[in-house]
Amino acid sequence: MATSNTQRSERNPDKTRQVILQAAFMEIYRKGYQGMRLDSVLAETGLTKGALYHHFSNKQSLGYAVVEDVIQPMMASIWEEPLIAADDPLAALAEVIETLPDKKPRELILFGCPLNNLIQEMSPQDSGFRERLDTVMSNWHATTEKALINAQEKEFIRADIDCHETATFIMAALEGCIGLAKSAQSVDRLRSCLRGLTQYLQSLEN
Amino acid sequence: MATSNTQRSERNPDKTRQVILQAAFMEIYRKGYQGMRLDSVLAETGLTKGALYHHFSNKQSLGYAVVEDVIQPMMASIWEEPLIAADDPLAALAEVIETLPDKKPRELILFGCPLNNLIQEMSPQDSGFRERLDTVMSNWHATTEKALINAQEKEFIRADIDCHETATFIMAALEGCIGLAKSAQSVDRLRSCLRGLTQYLQSLEN
DNA sequence: TACGTTACATACCAGTTAGTATGTTTGTCA
DNA sequence: TGACAAACATACTAACTGGTATGTAACGTA
Numbered sequence: 129m130a131t132s133n134t135q136r137s138e139r140n141p142d143k144t145r146q147v148i149l150q151a152a153f154m155e156i157y158r159k160g161y162q163g164m165r166l167d168s169v170l171a172e173t174g175l176t177k178g179a180l181y182h183h184f185s186n187k188q189s190l191g192y193a194v195v196e197d198v199i200q201p202m203m204a205s206i207w208e209e210p211l212i213a214a215d216d217p218l219a220a221l222a223e224v225i226e227t228l229p230d231k232k233p234r235e236l237i238l239f240g241c242p243l244n245n246l247i248q249e250m251s252p253q254d255s256g257f258r259e260r261l262d263t264v265m266s267n268w269h270a271t272t273e274k275a276l277i278n279a280q281e282k283e284f285i286r287a288d289i290d291c292h293e294t295a296t297f298i299m300a301a302l303e304g305c306i307g308l309a310k311s312a313q314s315v316d317r318l319r320s321c322l323r324g325l326t327q328y329l330q331s332l333e334n
Numbered sequence: 335m336a337t338s339n340t341q342r343s344e345r346n347p348d349k350t351r352q353v354i355l356q357a358a359f360m361e362i363y364r365k366g367y368q369g370m371r372l373d374s375v376l377a378e379t380g381l382t383k384g385a386l387y388h389h390f391s392n393k394q395s396l397g398y399a400v401v402e403d404v405i406q407p408m409m410a411s412i413w414e415e416p417l418i419a420a421d422d423p424l425a426a427l428a429e430v431i432e433t434l435p436d437k438k439p440r441e442l443i444l445f446g447c448p449l450n451n452l453i454q455e456m457s458p459q460d461s462g463f464r465e466r467l468d469t470v471m472s473n474w475h476a477t478t479e480k481a482l483i484n485a486q487e488k489e490f491i492r493a494d495i496d497c498h499e500t501a502t503f504i505m506a507a508l509e510g511c512i513g514l515a516k517s518a519q520s521v522d523r524l525r526s527c528l529r530g531l532t533q534y535l536q537s538l539e540n
Numbered sequence: 541t542a543c544g545t546t547a548c549a550t551a552c553c554a555g556t557t558a559g560t561a562t563g564t565t566t567g568t569c570a
Numbered sequence: 571t572g573a574c575a576a577a578c579a580t581a582c583t584a585a586c587t588g589g590t591a592t593g594t595a596a597c598g599t600a
Contacts, residue, residue, distance in 0.1 A: 138596080138597095139595095139597070141546080141547060141548090144547080160366070160368060162368050162369050163368050165587070165588090166587075166588065166589090167586090175548080175549090176549050177588095177589080177590090178547080178548050178550075178593095179547075179549080181589075181590085182548060183547090187588065187589090239458050240454060244513060247513065247516055248451055248455070249366055249454075251519070252364065252445050252446075252516065253364075253365065253369070258519070261517050293527075293529060293530060294530060296514065296527050297507070297511070297530025297531065300507060300510035300511045300513070300514040300530070301503070301506060301507040301510050301530075303513055304505075304506035304507050304508065304509045304511070305503070305506045305510070307450060307453065307454055307506070307509055307510070307513070308502065308505060308506040310453055310457045310458065311457050311464065311468045311471050312471070313457070317502070320499050321499075321502050321506050323499060324499060324500060324502065324504075325503065327503075328503075328537075331534075331537050344567095345565095345576090345578085347576080347578090371556090372557075372559090373557070373558090381578080382579050382580075383558095383559080383579080383580085384578050384580075385577075385578050385579080387559075387560085388577060392558080393557095393558065393559090
């Protein structure tokens with residue numbers, strides 16, 4: 129009964145799994161899925177092949193797990209939580225977008241959006257990735273659309289606006305801004321580009 | 335003196351180089367630079383290692399050449415030529431954007447934009463790629479900005495618009511739309527998303 | 541406390557892939 | 571026409587990389 133719960137490293141399979149997932153995520157974020165090397169992931173965690181292949185059946189399933197267990201919750205925490213119960217959903221949306229460069233400016237400019245990176249790389253090549261990534265996109269779209277509908281009901285934005293289509297465009301424009309900043313590797317360029325998006329958001333106002 | 339100029343395959347180094355470049359471009363377009371295999375390129379062309387390493391010093395320089403000699407001219411032909419001398423630059427811009435899904439719908443949805451793909455994959459990893467891709471982006475931005483300034487001078491769009499920033503946002507939004515369509519693999523979704531962009535363009539009008 | 545299972549570690553393998561060394565043919569030019 | 575360089579082809583290698591086979595220590599459990 130004397131289980132040492134001091135999160136030390138005696139034996140903790142759940143934590144081990146998370147450690148692998150997190151390291152794999154960072155490697156994929158930096159090098160892409162195809163560029164990610166299992167050996168690099170293991171070197172960073174201090175674990176070995178045995179541990180990795182105990183928790184994941186192969187490289188592909190590790191990649192899938194990164195989408196489902198890392199990227200999906202990450203997107204939810206960034207978007208769902210701030211938007212779900214905001215008084216002014218449009219303002220909340222603009223707030224999230226504008227403060228994005230402040231969170232992790234260096235990583236965001238260097239490596240872009242983890243979700244978008246994987247979509248661009250893997251969607252055409254692997255249907256398993258495509259379906260999982262599409263699910264994350266659908267969830268994101270749903271929360272964005274809900275926020276817009278909510279804002280429309282509260283008459284913050286015009287009644288003639290197609291919330292479904294607008295949500296799609298906002299997502300696209302945002303990913304586009306982040307992606308464009310990557311070629312220039314400049315925070316200023318990111319902010320400048322995002323200003324165009326906030327202007328667009330303003331053009332929706334009632 | 336009897337050089338058979340019937341473009342047959344006696345010996346034609348320039349053509350050989352172009353054949354390699356074109357095959358490499360398609361492989362990169364489909365699999366990414368890291369996913370592109372020299373053997374696949376050679377298999378498609380019917381050539382061998384000797385030919386490839388005679389024209390290019392290594393994989394990297396082949397990748398660089400694809401950016402400079404294939405992607406750069408491709409972007410120029412799509413953007414510069416239609417916009418450079420249009421009577422109504424804003425309408426011409428909207429025209430290019432709207433007709434984009436009609437050109438190569440299948441490839442565009444499956445594999446996205448060749449330029450954006452390479453930026454997202456290679457900019458963080460290889461400064462040689464980054465600089466060359468940034469040059470292409472700068473040229474594209476210059477022509478877009480010129481079109482906007484031209485439209486502003488002809489009073490097609492409002493005088494208070496920052497053409498530099500707006501050009502950046504248009505590029506970002508367009509790449510975003512194309513990228514988003516990839517996860518859904520749907521032409522409808524691309525068109526729907528582009529409608530948001532054309533709406534934005536309309537909001538610039540005088 | 542013996543036993544089986546989980547959670548790893550270690551050692552190794554086979555296929556892939558960029559790159560090289562060398563040979564051969566074609567065109568050019570003195 | 572003979573020599574020389576350009577334009578390839580062929581054969582090979584070394585390193586990487588995902589995956590496997592096997593061993594072992596921790597943990598729950600009857």
